Amino acid sequence: MRNWIKTHKAVIFFAILLSYLYFRGIGDHGLIDNVEGVNASVAVHMLGGENYFSPKIGENLIAGSTMGTWWIFALALEIFGWGEFAVRFWPALAGLGMILAAALLAERRSWLAASICASMIISFTVSQIASPHAIFSCLTSFALLGVIRSKEEKDWLIFSHAAIAFAFIFHGPAGLFMPFIAVSAYCVLCEDFELLKDFFTWPFGIVTDLILSGLYFMALMAVNPQIIFFMLCQNHVYSFGGFLGAAAFLFISFAPFHGFLIQALIEIFPRKYPAEKSPEFFMFIWAVTFAAYGIFSGDVLAVSASAPALSVIIATRLDFWLQGKMLPVRYAVLLNILILVPAFFVILPLTAKFFPVISGSLMSLIPYEITLAIFLFACWYYTKTRQSGKWAHNVPAAALLCLMPLAGIFNLTSNLYSVREIGLKLRDSIQDKSDVVIQYEVNHPSLYFYTFRNSVLINAPLTPGVEEKKFIANADFIGSQWVRRNRIFLITPSAKVSDAKLPSKNIFPLLESKGLILITNK
Numbered sequence: 001m002r003n004w005i006k007t008h009k010a011v012i013f014f015a016i017l018l019s020y021l022y023f024r025g026i027g028d029h030g031l032i033d034n035v036e037g038v039n040a041s042v043a044v045h046m047l048g049g050e051n052y053f054s055p056k057i058g059e060n061l062i063a064g065s066t067m068g069t070w071w072i073f074a075l076a077l078e079i080f081g082w083g084e085f086a087v088r089f090w091p092a093l094a095g096l097g098m099i100l101a102a103a104l105l106a107e108r109r110s111w112l113a114a115s116i117c118a119s120m121i122i123s124f125t126v127s128q129i130a131s132p133h134a135i136f137s138c139l140t141s142f143a144l145l146g147v148i149r150s151k152e153e154k155d156w157l158i159f160s161h162a163a164i165a166f167a168f169i170f171h172g173p174a175g176l177f178m179p180f181i182a183v184s185a186y187c188v189l190c191e192d193f194e195l196l197k198d199f200f201t202w203p204f205g206i207v208t209d210l211i212l213s214g215l216y217f218m219a220l221m222a223v224n225p226q227i228i229f230f231m232l233c234q235n236h237v238y239s240f241g242g243f244l245g246a247a248a249f250l251f252i253s254f255a256p257f258h259g260f261l262i263q264a265l266i267e268i269f270p271r272k273y274p275a276e277k278s279p280e281f282f283m284f285i286w287a288v289t290f291a292a293y294g295i296f297s298g299d300v301l302a303v304s305a306s307a308p309a310l311s312v313i314i315a316t317r318l319d320f321w322l323q324g325k326m327l328p329v330r331y332a333v334l335l336n337i338l339i340l341v342p343a344f345f346v347i348l349p350l351t352a353k354f355f356p357v358i359s360g361s362l363m364s365l366i367p368y369e370i371t372l373a374i375f376l377f378a379c380w381y382y383t384k385t386r387q388s389g390k391w392a393h394n395v396p397a398a399a400l401l402c403l404m405p406l407a408g409i410f411n412l413t414s415n416l417y418s419v420r421e422i423g424l425k426l427r428d429s430i431q432d433k434s435d436v437v438i439q440y441e442v443n444h445p446s447l448y449f450y451t452f453r454n455s456v457l458i459n460a461p462l463t464p465g466v467e468e469k470k471f472i473a474n475a476d477f478i479g480s481q482w483v484r485r486n487r488i489f490l491i492t493p494s495a496k497v498s499d500a501k502l503p504s505k506n507i508f509p510l511l512e513s514k515g516l517i518l519i520t521n522k
Contacts, residue, residue: 027085036130037446043073053223065172069132087130093128095135101141102308117311122253126304133301136171141308161205165212166485169502182289191274250493264317283309304356322388364408371401423450440492
């Protein structure tokens with residue numbers, strides 16, 4: 001054991017470092033609505049209501065296909081207790097799984113591929129929020145690994161199909177069909193129909209899919225057939241403010257490696273048909289397929305499934321360049337500087353006022369820019385001095401430095417979109433089953449997670465994919481409830497209190513936080 005630790009001490013240190021970076025602070029800030037509020041509230045309802053086949057937020061049924069994710073979120077709540085750490089535990093672990101998949105996919109320079117994947121903003125983002133995307137990306141990456149390794153040993157296809165089946169359970173139909181589409185696209189473009197034949201007809205692989213997916217589907221049909229219909233409905237997706245917001249998010253997602261990514265893709269982009277058969281080209285098709293799915297489905301977080309493949313492509317190209325061809329490295333470094341310096345040091349600060357997420361995170365954006373500058377300087381210095389060995393070790397380490405301020409960005413973002421303080425105050429204040437919680441002109445699904453109490457929504461924006469049963473469009477309802485004997489808790493923007501038509505007496509403010517105020521009648 002001691003000899004094994006001594007031999008692998010670098011790997012152990014690297015794993016400990018990544019675990020610290022990915023797990024630190026995931027329980028320190030509140031849930032970000034609506035991104036995390038829906039998934040966390042469904043999980044706490046499953047645990048508290050002991051109904052694991054009917055995804056609800058209180059009395060409201062939700063259309064969603066991520067049943068497996070909600071199940072393991074509920075399991076984490078059972079293990080770690082009622083808090084944010086529990087519902088972010090599995091995404092953080094899946095983020096480390098994405099990094100491991102990238103390391104295993106790289107034939108050489110596993111450390112380089114893992115470091116690139118770990119330090120990409122999209123990889124870190126999905127691992128820090130309570131959503132199914134990191135789990136989806138992790139499983140599909142291992143499916144990719146199984147397909148590539150199957151060219152040497154077909155038994156790897158069992159591993160690949162098992163990962164696909166679990167991706168279906170944890171993310172829905174996309175987890176099942178998208179890998180098949182990616183493999184089919186690669187085989188058609190390369191005229192490699194032997195791989196396609198093996199992938200679809202390898203007995204143990206298909207049997208694995210049928211057993212795992214079939215048992216899951218049969219369980220849903222036996223317990224709650226209605227959920228099958230809701231799985232096919234519009235789910236809760238994450239578009240980040242329309243086309244411009246999604247475009248900005250996609251651009252930032254693959255920082256700080258834009259120049260390297262562009263240079264690598266230029267080299268492996270096929271210039272003839274059929275395309276050259278290679279693991280790099282397969283990963284290119286895989287990345288493009290999942291990126292297109294994320295963009296056209298409107299769920300930009302699903303683009304994270306491309307990150308491990310793109311990381312390996314960059315690492316493989318860099319390994320080839322650093323063998324002696326420093327000219328492509330110079331082009332990549334120059335392109336990276338030309339893209340990132342204007343974007344992060346000029347455009348992003350100037351446009352912060354148009355994006356509340358950025359403006360609320362400026363205090364952490366400055367440290368991120370400092371670490372980004374260190375990374376860019378390291379790229380330039382080791383390229384200029386032709387120190388390829390130090391380049392391969394020190395530049396990825398500089399990229400990992402950029403992860404240090406990112407947790408602070410999530411913490412500051414939660415100050416804008418989290419109602420943790422109000423939720424915990426409600427949890428302490430509610431004493432009776434007859435107490436009523438009303439959200440007026442706001443809709444925060446995470447309030448159910450914090451209070452385990454359903455809210456009456458009045459003049460509130462509806463949550464996509466959630467069947468809001470207690471939605472009332474008439475503000476007079478508040479006044480009629482206010483004078484009754486049961487206790488009323490009203491959450492509303494501070495500027496909207498006068499619009500709520502409250503009676504002139506029995507108004508007791510409990511807490512004001514982040515532009516919201518909590519009021520009660522007793």
